[in-house]
Amino acid sequence: MHPLQRLSRLPLYWQVLLINGAVFALGAVALLLSPATVSRQVLVSEAVVLVGGLALVLVVNALLLRRSLAPVDRVVREMQVVELHDGQRLTTPATGPGARLVGSYNAMLDRLEAERSASNARALAAQEAERHRIAQELHDQVGQDLTVVLLGLKQLAARAPAELVEELELLRDSARTGLDDVRRVARELRPGVLADLGLGSALAALCSDFTAHGGLPVRRTIAPGLPDLGPERELVVYRVAQEALTNAARHARGATEVTLSLARVGGNALLEVTDDGRGATAVVPGSGVRGMRERAVLVGATVSVDGGPAGTTVRLVVPLPEVAP
The missing domain is CATH 3.30.565.10 (Histidine kinase-like ATPase, C-terminal domain)
Structure with a gap:
């Protein structure tokens, strides 16, 4: 296995530690093998060499760590705004710990979406079943009871004194309106016309x-x-x-x-x-x-x-x- 591939399989902590160690070790070797020296009173040329070497170490360190740590910031930013229903996923890097992190993050979203969809499906199925039950109760029980009330009021109006007929008719109108409302609510809860027509x-x-x-x-x-x-x-x-x-x-x-x-x-x-x-x-x-x-x-x-x-x-x-x- 290639050394870089072995490095990419290590935990992120050890990768950062080894990269920093390698960079500073190369800097130390360069100082040991080069003819550069530092006087008791640092000369301008020596200061330039030291500053340049430090800058080179920082640049190399930054380039090596950027490849490993940049996906971490991407995942953090995405987690702050992600919504499960939008279906967006991060682009997975080719190699490195960032690839595993982004891949795991995308897989987590897939699992959450699947679980949420299954949960929503069960909840909505239960909701539709409950609507069906309530609509059936309204139609069979409340609707029939109001129908009996309407028939009773009709028979009562036929035998009632003339001064009570008008009031009984108002009661019949109210009962008929209530029956219409019950039927309308039942249709809204369970749209039978959807399956029939x-x-x-x-x-x-x-x-x-x-x-x-x-x-x-x-x-x-x-x-x-x-x-x-x-x-x-x-x-x-x-x-x-x-x-x-x-x-x-x-x-x-x-x-x-x-x-x-x-x-x-x-x-x-x-x-x-x-x-x-x-x-x-x-x-x-x-x-x-x-x-x-x-x-x-x-x-x-x-x-x-x-x-x-x-x-x-x-x-x-x-x-x-x-x-x-």
Whole structure:
């Protein structure tokens, strides 16, 4: 094995120690073998030789140590700003302890991303299962109870005195409104239309419900010819659109309209939700944005949020599934 390769396998402490020892040993040998001497009163020429030798030692030492220690600073700087979802990795040097350090750092990020993705997948699966259970309870239990109340009020109104009929009708209207709200919440928790009629119809129903229940008018454009994304990708698109519309209703100041579009762009499906309100130039990711990004990562998609005085745009890019030949 080459001596430099053996040196590169040593711990960083011993490499620094050996490099410094070698540099000073070479300096000592040079002084012993050279005719240079130092007078009791140092001459200018002797001072020049000493300063030049010291400078040469420092330069050689710096060049040798730079190759070993520079990657350490790179890793430290990257650790201060790294985000697991951006997928960036450091370039690994060819040899030396820096190569092992950078390689270990990149491998650590890979493991953390894999573990985080698996954890997010389990958490989101549990969340969807809980939403399904709650939606089923709302539909089967609360919805049926309110239906029984409506039927009872109808029968009671038919036998009640005339002066009570109007009050009973008001109660029936309130119960009917409550039943509609329960059904709407159940649809939002478990979008059955997504599995029954497809993504386009589910997004259309989502926009209609959003506008009908106090939200902003939504102008939607769903391009024809979009291939089947599969249930996982379609659920991600639906949930991101749902969260983006909710954020527009909550945070878009002075907005009068929301635009939702879904189209194919190259090998990706592109969802954009844009409001015309006054948004912040620098969007601070909250739990909603983080949730959208965590969902997107599970299917290899990306989410970006661009804000400004002309409105805020949520953009989801979903890779289309590969079609078998």
